[in-house]
Amino acid sequence: MSATSLDVLALGNAIVDVISRAEEDFLAAHAMPKGSMTLIDEVRAEAVYAAMGPGVEISGGSAANTAVGVAALGGRSGFVGLVRDDALGTVFAHDIRAAGVAFGTAAAGEGPATARCLILVTPDGERTMNTYLGAAQNLTVAHVDAAIVESAAITYLEGYLWDPPPAKEAFLAAAGIAHKAGRQVALTLSDAFCVDRYRGEFLDLIRRGVVDLVFANETEVKSLYETADFDAALVRLRAEAKQAVVTRSEKGALFCADGACVTVPAFPVAEVVDTTGAGDLFAAGFLFGHATGRDPATSLRLGALAAAEVISHVGARPQKRLIDLATEAGLLR
């Protein structure tokens, strides 16, 4: 097995977030399930945008946020995802590269516009997302460079990639290349509604060992096993997944492998401003630690620290240098 040139290669939807504050009744009036990610078409995207308040545009995308988080911790990360060669696509490519992530996917010269996610943040900091996938849904196997996948210690895939059909193939191709090169494959279940759409396929990926490491939060684990009993769901996940990271918001997080679990508490946060990106940044911290040979407890703590930073401000990309925060917290030296 050759040396790695990337700690983490992330594949996902390349999206620019449009974030706005909204009251609870806005969600109700527009039939948006609070806390969910709903796929919308262009017509609905325009209607929601017209109705929502002033926005802030910040590059996003679940796996892309994770790649940025790994880089902010001093790790070597890359991203594969498709934008259009339009204004928002230029913004996405600039931002991810400026954050230190290797991003080489050429922008599409035709077809739908760069994806955008209309995010409504309610006063409790919870986010409700409406995604117009646009160009991102046209990611295919042709965009996956085998040499780059082979060079990455962990290839990380977002569950949301299961929505655009050609991207699913790209996802499976990347997993196959990674395993053939002796690397690990990780998957985030993305959200409970996404699990609901693809439960059978996700369980199959876990059971067949296409995925070595699963990331999920409490509601996603419960959705996966269709139970309201978290402990019962966890027993099943521990039995079926080679390795799993489960995040539980303010109740902390755990890592399970070979029948044993390690747990850590949540990192303290002065004020939860916007939870967008919490799971993405938790994954970034854990993946960075895991890929660089740190023990599970340290990797979980890096995840908790990165998640705490990102929920303390608007937007799903870190604003502070995570490497400095982690060094101050004694997690890196």
Place this chain on the structure above:
Amino acid sequence: MSATSLDVLALGNAIVDVISRAEEDFLAAHAMPKGSMTLIDEVRAEAVYAAMGPGVEISGGSAANTAVGVAALGGRSGFVGLVRDDALGTVFAHDIRAAGVAFGTAAAGEGPATARCLILVTPDGERTMNTYLGAAQNLTVAHVDAAIVESAAITYLEGYLWDPPPAKEAFLAAAGIAHKAGRQVALTLSDAFCVDRYRGEFLDLIRRGVVDLVFANETEVKSLYETADFDAALVRLRAEAKQAVVTRSEKGALFCADGACVTVPAFPVAEVVDTTGAGDLFAAGFLFGHATGRDPATSLRLGALAAAEVISHVGARPQKRLIDLATEAGLLR
């Protein structure tokens, strides 16, 4: 004189801000005078953008920010400024309308792209701006609707409008219409470098009474009268301007008219995150108070409160409902 339908009509450059954190040495390496607004062409805009870190896109523009601030205080405001019919132009128009500002200037169907301002925020919270004027520089007299100007208690003009030559004519036309209708005309000097470019013309506008109310900060007043002595500069401004508002950052602000001045302290701020928009929002608070018949001390306090909110987060548009903050502070009922 008929009843007003707007408290404040603002004319200015319609700009989307691209905000990024930067270290002091970035400014030095790119020869950017700290705290200034520099006009740049498209080539320079692309070079600076490529070199700067990940950005956040938020609608901006000095007078546009002021119009949004007036609306956030519950006032009736309008804005005149030119965007292109491109992605950033759509963002600008959406955001200002969603903030409750009447914005009717049709987007240009051809010509340069929507203006953008590349803003570097240093660790001390100070902002250094690089503006590509694009479509904004094509604002002309034809974009000024006389009926709307006549309906506004105060027409507010940004000094930056003196940079694009056709906009200067639009500025003077609006001032003439406002005065003919018995309304007031206000001008912000915008920044010390802008004053340096147009000192003679700005003094002429003040002396000839084209402007009834001048907004300036300490460095702008000193630049206007080419002196390092603030008190000496203030004596001259008091003698020449009908009415003037002078902001002094953490030293508070004053309003002078008819030889007398009223001063108020700055509003306390927990942490200065980004000073972008401080002057714009101070003007919003004062103009709202002034246009709705409040006394100068209350109007100044409204300005101080609005400025304090905007410097406590990234971006030059208020994130909180200013009307609620002002009510809590006892300034509105």
